[in-house]
Amino acid sequence: MNELTDRQRFILSLVIHEYIRSATPVGSQHMVEQYHLDMSSATVRNELAELTSLGYLRQPHPSAGRIPTEDGYRLFVGNLVQHTEIPDTVRRTISHQFYQMRQDVEQWTRLAASVLAYQSRAASLVTIPHFDEAHFKHLELISSRGRQVLMVLVTVGGEILQRFITLAESVTQEMLSSSASRLTRLLLNKSVTEIQALSLDLDQLDRDFLTIIVDEMKQADSLVSGEIMVDGLTNVLAEPEFAGSEDARRALRVLEEKPLLHDLLSETVLHGSSVGGVQVLIGGEGVMDALSQCSVVLARYGTPGMATGTLGVLGPMRMPYGRTISIVRFLSGLLSDLVNQNLNG
């Protein structure tokens, strides 16, 4: 790809830019007029022919204009895409929404999904941030109804885990409270492995709770543990290339079905190319059939080693990458700040 001349790069990025704008194949003459190029359409044609033979462009049919190939998009995203600055007013408006919201991690991820969907006019997804390794801080056991108990577990980072438990027999709130404070004292600041290494002398009830605590913390430690917020699904349907196509349905199913979504997140980490911390997966990269017409822009947020999460956008391959990447990066930074202030040190 380094054999490309500057002019070829320039023309390639113009084609992609114009195609993203118009959603129709772009021809040589059209480009010269639209962008007031200092060369004739014949020259452009020669360059287009070259770019086509290099595999960056293709023609839907012999007498049509050019449209980018996946390789074309990839080169564009990797080298040619120019930054789109998000206006300060927009940045401030968005920040405002987050900071004036009550400090609840779930609410934040929900808001992030909503903002991301609106700003990118595509479907968005945001995972709840979580810790790589949870350290126990505090336990509460709250009697709910009959033999049901709500277990609330707070980690050192301030992450809240909770689960309902149904006991074999009914237990008073007093017993629960004393069990909770006993366990809290024993487990303070310990990770799952440390807890499992302990040999404790506990009664049956406490031991049952301990088992559940370990299970819950293990689950929290797994890579993608919590819920994934999804928003803006209908945005994807608005794109002309998806009007009434099977492709749109297949793509949206990926966002609806948890297992598929997990696949997506791990695939992206593996195959996506990275642009300043933002991963871009174009056309499923040959591994996810369902996304053959789509691109995914993802970023992680938070602090590695501490609480982290993933957020991103799924849209058509013909996507305004500059803008989308900027927005994803901005929101990733914003969420990082929020999470660091509130969960991490």
Added chain:
Amino acid sequence: MNELTDRQRFILSLVIHEYIRSATPVGSQHMVEQYHLDMSSATVRNELAELTSLGYLRQPHPSAGRIPTEDGYRLFVGNLVQHTEIPDTVRRTISHQFYQMRQDVEQWTRLAASVLAYQSRAASLVTIPHFDEAHFKHLELISSRGRQVLMVLVTVGGEILQRFITLAESVTQEMLSSSASRLTRLLLNKSVTEIQALSLDLDQLDRDFLTIIVDEMKQADSLVSGEIMVDGLTNVLAEPEFAGSEDARRALRVLEEKPLLHDLLSETVLHGSSVGGVQVLIGGEGVMDALSQCSVVLARYGTPGMATGTLGVLGPMRMPYGRTISIVRFLSGLLSDLVNQNLNG
């Protein structure tokens, strides 16, 4: 509508049945063959003409077959639709899934949405059950990180409300615990109005918490308080009449946007016709434009006066009503049982 002869009703229901099956306008001759009718196509034609003039059927164009009007569907759903029994094996499979799941209300609603979407092959929605009037039972205040506190409030029914609070200044876990147990003692078994009527002598911190408790309980008392689980959105896109139409997008947006969803729930209560506890809203009933091509089948679950919720299905007007109504009713019963066993008395 009582002027209809039995034969007209019969033919109308056949037309609707066949149209739901085939998604194409149904003609007289086709019907005679398909259903081995004991009359000629000419006779059927006469009846079809009559039903058309009565407004139950219409022709997309002069020489096409008939398709049902909204009124036709309405009559069908009100009187003519025959029950579809859900096979015992299916019932058992579904029950199983619920009973072997850990007893968490949120998980149940999620599962219900998923099952409903799968069984009805349409989009589903399920609200989290909640109480008409919450009565205070227990409070925990858990220090999370810095000045952040997690408030967990349990109601008499066992419903869990929680919220993050950021205090003006940092407070120890001991102080939080003592404040929580003090407030728990004072507020036990009281509703919002009763709490507001109390005149208590509290210090600043306790008073702050009380304000938040009242706020949280008020919010829980509002009609549709919690989250609404939605599933199966892509099912709607599979329907032929929605292939690539704007209608599908508009309908799905209703499920994506909370305010619209709330409108939908209240509209249905007002305008829908009821079939044995199951409400059916056909074609938006002239009030919700976005749903002009859709029908909604809804039911409430739980026990009125205690914990209740709503669940239902959104699909094309051309929907297998018998089957859908049965499934909605079945799941409504199942969830009612679960909720009553676990939240109500």
Added chain:
DNA sequence: TTTAGCACTCTCAAGCTTGGAGTGCTAAAA
């Protein structure tokens, strides 16, 4: 009241025509 027969209407799909867009090639110009 039902049925057979018939003329009529309309859609849908297929095939055709036409205009336009866009290309590749060639030969001349820079």
Added chain:
DNA sequence: TTTTAGCACTCCAAGCTTGAGAGTGCTAAA
């Protein structure tokens, strides 16, 4: 050597025509 003008060629998209098929309404007879 690179760029440009000119031209022949290809192909699509839209519009039109046509014929088959489906379905109707009407009328008159059973």
